[in-house]
Amino acid sequence: MNLTNGAEAVVRVEDGVLIKERVPKSYRLKELDERIRKERTKAEARLISEARRAGVPTPIIYDIENSTIKMQYIDGIALKHVIDDDLSEQIGILVAELHAAGIIHGDLTTSNLILSNDKIYMIDFGLSFFESSVEARGVDVHVLFRTFESTHRDHERLIAAFCRGYRKEFAQADEVLERVKEIEKRGRYA
Amino acid sequence: MKGTVLGIEGTAWNLSAAIVNEKDVIAEVSDMYRPPTGGIHPREAAQHHAKYASYVVKGVLEEAKQKGVDASDIDAISFSQGPGLGACLRTVATAARMLAISLDVPLVGVNHCLAHVEVGRWKTPATDPVTLYVSGANSQVLAYRMGRYRVFGETLDIGLGNAFDKFARSAGLGHPGGPQIEQFARNASNYIPLPYVVKGMDLSFSGLSTAATAALKDNSMEDVCYSFQETAFAMVVEVTERALAHTGKNEVLLAGGVGANMRLREMLDIMCNERGANFYVPEKRFMGDNGAMIAYLGLLMYDSGNVIDVENSHVNPNFRPDDVDVTWIPRDFEEVRQS
Numbered sequence: 064m065n066l067t068n069g070a071e072a073v074v075r076v077e078d079g080v081l082i083k084e085r086v087p088k089s090y091r092l093k094e095l096d097e098r099i100r101k102e103r104t105k106a107e108a109r110l111i112s113e114a115r116r117a118g119v120p121t122p123i124i125y126d127i128e129n130s131t132i133k134m135q136y137i138d139g140i141a142l143k144h145v146i147d148d149d150l151s152e153q154i155g156i157l158v159a160e161l162h163a164a165g166i167i168h169g170d171l172t173t174s175n176l177i178l179s180n181d182k183i184y185m186i187d188f189g190l191s192f193f194e195s196s197v198e199a200r201g202v203d204v205h206v207l208f209r210t211f212e213s214t215h216r217d218h219e220r221l222i223a224a225f226c227r228g229y230r231k232e233f234a235q236a237d238e239v240l241e242r243v244k245e246i247e248k249r250g251r252y253a
Numbered sequence: 254m255k256g257t258v259l260g261i262e263g264t265a266w267n268l269s270a271a272i273v274n275e276k277d278v279i280a281e282v283s284d285m286y287r288p289p290t291g292g293i294h295p296r297e298a299a300q301h302h303a304k305y306a307s308y309v310v311k312g313v314l315e316e317a318k319q320k321g322v323d324a325s326d327i328d329a330i331s332f333s334q335g336p337g338l339g340a341c342l343r344t345v346a347t348a349a350r351m352l353a354i355s356l357d358v359p360l361v362g363v364n365h366c367l368a369h370v371e372v373g374r375w376k377t378p379a380t381d382p383v384t385l386y387v388s389g390a391n392s393q394v395l396a397y398r399m400g401r402y403r404v405f406g407e408t409l410d411i412g413l414g415n416a417f418d419k420f421a422r423s424a425g426l427g428h429p430g431g432p433q434i435e436q437f438a439r440n441a442s443n444y445i446p447l448p449y450v451v452k453g454m455d456l457s458f459s460g461l462s463t464a465a466t467a468a469l470k471d472n473s474m475e476d477v478c479y480s481f482q483e484t485a486f487a488m489v490v491e492v493t494e495r496a497l498a499h500t501g502k503n504e505v506l507l508a509g510g511v512g513a514n515m516r517l518r519e520m521l522d523i524m525c526n527e528r529g530a531n532f533y534v535p536e537k538r539f540m541g542d543n544g545a546m547i548a549y550l551g552l553l554m555y556d557s558g559n560v561i562d563v564e565n566s567h568v569n570p571n572f573r574p575d576d577v578d579v580t581w582i583p584r585d586f587e588e589v590r591q592s
Binding site: 090091092095 | 446449453483487490495499520523
């Protein structure tokens with residue numbers, strides 16, 4: 064089963080194991096290409112593990128080999144199909160924990176949040192990185208709000224619920240949420 | 254679309270005036286500021302523009318006259334309002350205001366980055382591209398979406414051309430650095446690992462430039478130039494590919510002076526081929542900074558009522574392309590293209 068085919072990786076599931084492989088880019092010099100894919104694969108696996116250590120449910124890593132990660136396949140339903148105020152508040156708590164641990168997800172959408180056995184899992188750390196700036200956190204939250212706006216009718220209530228959860232767990236929440244408003248005005252990251 | 258517009262470009266080193274109508278460029282006269290040594294000195298560039306402004310404007314009017322277009326046929330004056338070097342922008346804006354007042358026609362303030370995109374859409378078959386705009390000062394990936402050109406990725410520090418120039422200066426090569434770096438790169442034999450900095454969709458070149466300079470200590474000029482190019486171009490092509498995947502568009506347009514590099518074109522061509530996208534490069538005169546692109550976007554804006562009063566024609570050295578209300582593309586453009 065092929066799940067997604069982004070610009071960077073192909074993802075398939077075999078016997079309950081998710082296999083994510085970064086594909087070679089022939090426009091890049093082979094040596095450079097291999098280095099980048101290897102570095103990013105390693106970094107992604109590390110970020111997934113660090114996030115879990117910070118209290119955010121993420122897939123368990125089974126194996127890393129060159130530019131391929133084998134990890135737990137989270138069998139559940141994407142939050143975009145089931146989101147409500149309560150779940151949105153829980154997302155706020157998770158993102159707060161992630162940010163407090165110095166991690167930026169980089170692609171927070173309701174498709175990358177999976178509800179499985181009453182637990183919300185965060186997946187796809189392909190664009191994640193370590194950073195603690197208000198700007199990076201603001202962009203992270205902004206991207207999520209954009210998916211609320213483009214796919215959910217009650218987005219204003221969902222945003223309010225998210226902010227409740229985010230504030231609960233994160234001392235710098237107000238500063239970040241203030242920056243989100245500013246980023247919105249810039250009209251970037253569409 | 255109808256009309257004849259005189260546009261003046263002068264954001265950096267090239268001062269260029271052009272007259273266009275909806276069919277073609279009628280006339281264009283340019284004069285480049287060439288620093289005797291080193292890079293562009295903003296004040297000297299502005300003095301150059303002040304000295305030659307009347308020369309390029311008179312020249313372009315004369316050239317147009319020979320083709321049967323008089324000054325009285327001009328419907329509007331456009332100028333590069335930003336982004337660019339403040340002193341240069343102010344000089345060009347002054348010339349444009351004077352012209353608009355003396356000919357008694359409207360004034361149009363043009364965003365320089367968007368002029369690169371629009372001249373590419375005009376002079377190539379591209380209709381709705383992801384644009385990679387790489388020049389001395391700017392490095393951006395742009396695409397149209399819902400009334401604006403959005404910046405999908407951009408440099409967080411210096412432009413790619415500027416990174417080449419900085420390196421070239423420390424390496425004792427002349428200015429601009431790009432063409433010489435390309436020349437040296439052709440005779441390289443080794444790749445030297447250099448920092449590859451893509452942060453999400455954004456890019457950073459200043460560390461790469463510094464690392465390339467440091468690598469000269471233990472490596473040949475050829476190998477360093479080659480490795481610098483390979484690393485920097487892979488970064489911009491990656492972000493361009495991501496923007497393609499994200500927007501679902503299937504055209505790539507290359508713009509800006511760095512676009513003259515053949516290796517960059519080759520890499521973009523390979524990437525587009527693999528994704529089934531079309532790749533477009535305008536002819537050389539429309540790639541670097543030129544008056545025609547300012548006149549052409551001026552025409553599009555004039556035609557869609559996007560003009561400014563002289564009182565509100567301040568220049569903006571940090572003018573962002575996503576601040577511009579895109580009046581010249583119909584609101585149903587995307588729906589029409591999808592159906």
